[in-house]
Amino acid sequence: MIKTTPFWTEETPRPADLHTVELPDAVDVAVIGSGYTGLHAALALRAAGATVAVLEQETIGWGASSRNGGMATTGLKEDMSVVFKRYGSDKGRQFWAWALASIDYLEHTVRTEGINCNFQRSGHVTLACKQSHFDHFAEEVAWFRSALDYQDTWVVSKNDLRTEIGTNEYFGGLVDRNSAAVQPARYVFGLAEAAARRGAHLVEHAQVTGMMRRRGRFFLGTTRGKLEAREVLLATNGYTTNLVPAARQGIFPVGSYIIVTAPLPEALQLELSPRSRMFFDSKNFLNYFRITPDGRMLFGGRHNLSTGLDLMDSARMMQARMIEVFPQLSGTPLTHTWTGKLGICFDLMPHLGRVGGVHYAYGYAGHGVSVAGYLGKEAGEMLAGKRTSSLLSEITHPRYPFTPYDRIYLPIVSNWYRFKDAIG
Numbered sequence: 276m277i278k279t280t281p282f283w284t285e286e287t288p289r290p291a292d293l294h295t296v297e298l299p300d301a302v303d304v305a306v307i308g309s310g311y312t313g314l315h316a317a318l319a320l321r322a323a324g325a326t327v328a329v330l331e332q333e334t335i336g337w338g339a340s341s342r343n344g345g346m347a348t349t350g351l352k353e354d355m356s357v358v359f360k361r362y363g364s365d366k367g368r369q370f371w372a373w374a375l376a377s378i379d380y381l382e383h384t385v386r387t388e389g390i391n392c393n394f395q396r397s398g399h400v401t402l403a404c405k406q407s408h409f410d411h412f413a414e415e416v417a418w419f420r421s422a423l424d425y426q427d428t429w430v431v432s433k434n435d436l437r438t439e440i441g442t443n444e445y446f447g448g449l450v451d452r453n454s455a456a457v458q459p460a461r462y463v464f465g466l467a468e469a470a471a472r473r474g475a476h477l478v479e480h481a482q483v484t485g486m487m488r489r490r491g492r493f494f495l496g497t498t499r500g501k502l503e504a505r506e507v508l509l510a511t512n513g514y515t516t517n518l519v520p521a522a523r524q525g526i527f528p529v530g531s532y533i534i535v536t537a538p539l540p541e542a543l544q545l546e547l548s549p550r551s552r553m554f555f556d557s558k559n560f561l562n563y564f565r566i567t568p569d570g571r572m573l574f575g576g577r578h579n580l581s582t583g584l585d586l587m588d589s590a591r592m593m594q595a596r597m598i599e600v601f602p603q604l605s606g607t608p609l610t611h612t613w614t615g616k617l618g619i620c621f622d623l624m625p626h627l628g629r630v631g632g633v634h635y636a637y638g639y640a641g642h643g644v645s646v647a648g649y650l651g652k653e654a655g656e657m658l659a660g661k662r663t664s665s666l667l668s669e670i671t672h673p674r675y676p677f678t679p680y681d682r683i684y685l686p687i688v689s690n691w692y693r694f695k696d697a698i699g
Contacts, residue, residue: 280611281342281533282610283342283461284460293468294472295479297478298328298481298497299326299502302476302505304320304327305502307330308331309329309335310512311647312512312648312650312651312654314466315384315649316508318470318655319653331478331480339512339617339643343643344563345457346454346553347378349399350374351374355370355419355422361622367422369666377649378453381649390466392459393568394457394462397456397552398453398454398553400440400449402447405699407699408557431449439550440552441546445556478499483497483518493506507634508658510636510654512526512616512637513616517679522631523678524676524679525620527681528616528618530581530583530616531577532590534574534609535567535571535572535609535612539570541570552565560579560692564600572601582614582616586613589612593612618637618640621674623640625640625667626668627657627667628668636653
């Protein structure tokens with residue numbers, strides 16, 4: 276029987292001795308959400324001497340921070356060439372440097388905090404689903420070298436692709452050696468332990484049910500009681516609700532689905548991924564995959580943008596695609612399938628800002644393993660008065676009143692992207 280809970284948290288459950296507390300009466304900053312963003316914000320706030328409560332409606336790290344594929348890939352969701360056109364070349368270079376720095380910051384955090392999360396800077400390969408996609412890779416490498424002086428990416432032809440991946444399914448690849456892999460549950464629980472050590476109040480089962488602002492203070496109602504705070508940070512990404520309607524109008528959730536196999540023989544692991552890279556393909560409805568630290572194939576993606584697909588149906592579709600890519604895995608049993616929510620902004624950029632007096636940091640669009648923590652750190656520093664702005668607070672944040680009605684428009688968007696995959 277396939278389990279429908281995340282493999283990562285079964286392998287590494289929430290630490291039984293994690294120091295969580297009752298809801299305090301008052302703090303300097305209330306952080307809503309206990310994923311990478313909220314916990315890094317809490318660490319930055321405590322470093323500045325501010326009191327902070329991290330409010331989680333489930334258990335610490337319950338959302339996407341313990342459910343993702345564990346892939347910290349370079350760049351942002353929006354193509355860097357588009358970022359250059361939209362914001363100018365100077366700003367574009369700053370965004371690229373910021374995105375690379377987020378992976379360096381991830382590495383620095385796990386080293387300095389002693390978080391054993393199987394961190395490995397193994398790089399990733401983008402796989403061309405069509406010859407036209409592969410033809411574009413050479414142009415992309417040349418652009419990165421010319422515009423960014425970035426030398427750490429290169430093209431691998433179809434004939435040489437077996438040196439990177441054990442399949443004949445693709446037309447070539449684009450390697451970037453700076454991406455990193457983690458075991459995401461170990462990482463988020465390690466962050467929580469670090470935040471608790473530094474005096475952050477971690478409060479579980481504390482869903483925020485209401486919030487009002489009076490005389491420059493926030494008064495939050497939660498399922499654990501009432502809390503007063505000077506500032507509030509919304510760090511809920513794909514799980515953002517209408518608690519702050521204007522913030523919800525800037526982000527929408529997208530479902531992502533993952534399967535993992537039983538552990539594979541070492542020889543087969545080496546055949547499928549000779550260099551321990553991470554992989555994703557060039558479709559709009561992309562698949563991403565990697566070998567887990569204990570030797571399983573993790574295979575993820577989506578067939579539409581819905582957050583409510585039947586997990587067994589999703590697993591069957593995902594397994595069929597996995598076997599198309601890796602016929603060697605035919606007959607290999609699946610052990611787990613699960614889902615989580617991405618948060619995506621309309622400009623495909625992360626956002627850090629303030630609306631209605633409430634701060635927010637969200638919109639990672641699948642790049643949250645590194646970007647969420649780095650933006651959370653900057654949000655915490657801004658709330659503590661240690662910085663005045665961030666690159667992601669200096670750009671326009673589009674928001675629309677229809678955004679909360681994603682169940683209506685996402686099927687239409689899904690059909691559009693499916694059409695683009697068919698013809699592109």
